[in-house]
Amino acid sequence: xxQINLLLASLPDGILLGFVYGVxxxxxxxxWGVMNVINLxxxxxxxxxxxxxxxxxxxxxxxxxxALFLIAAAGLLLGIxxxxxxxxxxxxxxxxxxxxxxxxxxxxIIGLGxxxxxxxxxxxxxxxxxxxxxxxxxxxxRLIAALVAILVTGSLYIFLYRTRPGKYIRAxxxxxxxxxxxxxxxxxxxxxxxxxxxxLAAIAGGLIATFFPFSIxxxxxxxxxxxxxxxxxxxxxxxxxxxxxxxxxxxESIIPAFMEASWVPVIExxxxxxxxxxKPSGLFGAKK
Amino acid sequence: xxxxxxxxxxxxxxxxxxxxxxxxxxxGSVAARESIFTILKxxxxxxxxxxxxxxxGYVSFGHIVYYGxxxxxxxxxxxxxxxxxxxAMLAGGVSSALLAFLLGKAILRLRGAYFAxxxxxxxxxxxNLVTKLDFIGGPTGLTLNFKTYLAYGxxxxxxxxxFYVLALIVLAAILLSHFVRISKFGLGLLAIRENEDxxxxxxxxxxxxxxxxxxxxxxxxxxxGVLFFFKNGxxxxxxxxxxxxxxxxxxxVMLGGQGTVLGPILGAFAYQGMRGFLVTNAFFxxxxxxxxxxxxxMIVLFFPSGAIGxxxxxxxxxxxxxx
Numbered sequence: 025x026x027q028i029n030l031l032l033a034s035l036p037d038g039i040l041l042g043f044v045y046g047v048x049x050x051x052x053x054x055x056w057g058v059m060n061v062i063n064l065x066x067x068x069x070x071x072x073x074x075x076x077x078x079x080x081x082x083x084x085x086x087x088x089x090x091a092l093f094l095i096a097a098a099g100l101l102l103g104i105x106x107x108x109x110x111x112x113x114x115x116x117x118x119x120x121x122x123x124x125x126x127x128x129x130x131x132x133i134i135g136l137g138x139x140x141x142x143x144x145x146x147x148x149x150x151x152x153x154x155x156x157x158x159x160x161x162x163x164x165x166r167l168i169a170a171l172v173a174i175l176v177t178g179s180l181y182i183f184l185y186r187t188r189p190g191k192y193i194r195a196x197x198x199x200x201x202x203x204x205x206x207x208x209x210x211x212x213x214x215x216x217x218x219x220x221x222x223x224l225a226a227i228a229g230g231l232i233a234t235f236f237p238f239s240i241x242x243x244x245x246x247x248x249x250x251x252x253x254x255x256x257x258x259x260x261x262x263x264x265x266x267x268x269x270x271x272x273x274x275x276e277s278i279i280p281a282f283m284e285a286s287w288v289p290v291i292e293x294x295x296x297x298x299x300x301x302x303k304p305s306g307l308f309g310a311k312k
Numbered sequence: 313x314x315x316x317x318x319x320x321x322x323x324x325x326x327x328x329x330x331x332x333x334x335x336x337x338x339x340g341s342v343a344a345r346e347s348i349f350t351i352l353k354x355x356x357x358x359x360x361x362x363x364x365x366x367x368x369g370y371v372s373f374g375h376i377v378y379y380g381x382x383x384x385x386x387x388x389x390x391x392x393x394x395x396x397x398x399x400a401m402l403a404g405g406v407s408s409a410l411l412a413f414l415l416g417k418a419i420l421r422l423r424g425a426y427f428a429x430x431x432x433x434x435x436x437x438x439x440n441l442v443t444k445l446d447f448i449g450g451p452t453g454l455t456l457n458f459k460t461y462l463a464y465g466x467x468x469x470x471x472x473x474x475f476y477v478l479a480l481i482v483l484a485a486i487l488l489s490h491f492v493r494i495s496k497f498g499l500g501l502l503a504i505r506e507n508e509d510x511x512x513x514x515x516x517x518x519x520x521x522x523x524x525x526x527x528x529x530x531x532x533x534x535x536x537g538v539l540f541f542f543k544n545g546x547x548x549x550x551x552x553x554x555x556x557x558x559x560x561x562x563x564x565v566m567l568g569g570q571g572t573v574l575g576p577i578l579g580a581f582a583y584q585g586m587r588g589f590l591v592t593n594a595f596f597x598x599x600x601x602x603x604x605x606x607x608x609x610m611i612v613l614f615f616p617s618g619a620i621g622x623x624x625x626x627x628x629x630x631x632x633x634x635x
Binding site: 120123133287290297304305 | 365369371373400418419421422424425426428429430434436437440441443444459536555559563566567570598599600601602603604605606608612613616
């Protein structure tokens with residue numbers, strides 16, 4: 025009975041968190057789906073999103089949710105720059121090259137970030153109250169974060185399926201040379217897709233900052249989670265990423281009811297390897 | 313006398329190793345010995361990774377798992393079971409090889425980025441699992457009883473001995489790397505790297521060859537792990553399975569030139585040297601990581617075959633030596 029109560033208390037939290045994880049993973053999986061590049065600078069960009077939220081709220085006094093627009097714009101721009109500088113030259117090279125190129129971006133960001141913010145933890149002290157439903161209480165910040173995550177997913181979907189640049193992205197993902205022959209400027213489209221991927225990571229970071237303390241190094245943990253979610257949902261499938269995020273959020277909230285919380289990463293990564301082996305296209309299908 | 317020509321590629325690696333061992337021996341400087349120890353350890357690990365990465369073309373982001381796993385098993389036997397260092401090192405190497413065999417059977421079916429992701433998963437799962445196992449100390453790890461060093465002539469003698477033992481391991485790693493490269497088995501690996509499907513059509517038994525390459529690349533890290541933790545006196549999950557060290561190894565192999573015997577040696581030497589310089593330099597100290605990252609980016613973008621690969625393209629006459 026005690027376990028059931030614990031479950032009821034933590035499950036909604038896990039679901040809300042899962043949406044945010046989903047947005048972070050969507051950024052990773054979008055880049056993979058369009059250009060078959062695993063973005064190893066994903067984690068530090070999530071961390072930059074967190075610091076964006078910190079700087080906007082603590083230093084400039086902007087509401088963290090309004091600041092998300094700034095963070096998104098900065099994330100988009102940063103992604104385009106990273107693509108042009110580091111990824112474009114190795115886009116057709118073997119995987120090792122693009123993995124190492126994005127990893128060197130990771131090192132550059134972490135190095136500069138450490139110099140600017142040190143590695144000590146920061147905190148965005150922002151409260152939206154909480155809602156009581158029976159014995160469960162939901163934090164306002166997490167509720168809004170989940171809503172924002174759903175909104176972002178919806179907009180991404182509309183962008184990819186209803187607008188011209190979105191259709192270009194899907195065409196390039198499908199077959200780059202054919203898209204090029206149809207007159208689509210594929211390099212620009214790839215840069216835009218990379219920008220969108222980092223934008224999603226930065227937004228996720230900005231949302232996470234409103235309820236967890238963070239440091240410049242905290243992105244790494246969310247990057248690993250994004251890998252797990254991306255594989256769970258099928259790499260290259262943005263909607264699958266959201267579903268995978270929910271699965272992970274739920275797992276994280278129900279495992280502690282049965283065993284010690286520190287088993288969570290063991291189970292997460294075990295599950296990750298099993299899914300890679302048994303069904304590498306993920307539970308919800310990889311990109312077609 | 314045709315046969316010795318196959319082995320000219322060994323000249324430079326062995327000269328480099330002898331030079332690195334002689335320097336602290338002659339100068340008698342303990343500080344020099346410690347910094348060479350770090351470089352030798354990097355060479356042993358990078359050369360083993362090269363068998364998988366450079367010859368076979370499989371990118372492992374979690375190669376350090378074999379260093380940590382073998383190191384943990386050997387260290388446990390050393391401290392809790394009172395095994396001598398030699399048998400513990402052997403046990404470390406064998407258990408890493410065994411783990412690589414079992415894991416390899418499973419994850420080597422994955423290709424490209426999926427394999428890379430799986431190796432990250434293996435490393436993280438192992439690190440978190442070890443943190444949960446109380447008989448090997450959980451999150452705090454194991455500590456060596458200081459008395460253990462007495463059997464090797466006291467702590468100072470034991471540290472000095474570790475250096476020469478490591479030099480022997482590096483020699484073994486270089487020989488392994490060389491003999492795999494010139495063997496028929498190695499040719500099969502190179503064929504897999506170029507095109508796995510074509511290699512299979514030409515009669516290379518790809519699943520077996522990949523598994524053995526993986527096993528061979530795991531033995532040396534397991535042995536080095538035991539020796540390093542013996543010298544260090546303790547082992548902790550975060551020291552044994554640092555994800556970033558795996559990636560540093562990749563950088564070293566890339567820097568020197570993947571798929572060559574000399575490349576990982578040069579890469580490990582250059583990378584450790586550069587890091588030592590940046591960390592101690594007043595101007596670069598704070599942004600050390602950024603500078604390393606920028607250098608790595610330059611190499612990946614403009615010299616993807618690494619220093620040795622670049623030299624081999626430029627100076628075909630020296631190819632026999634720069635193997």
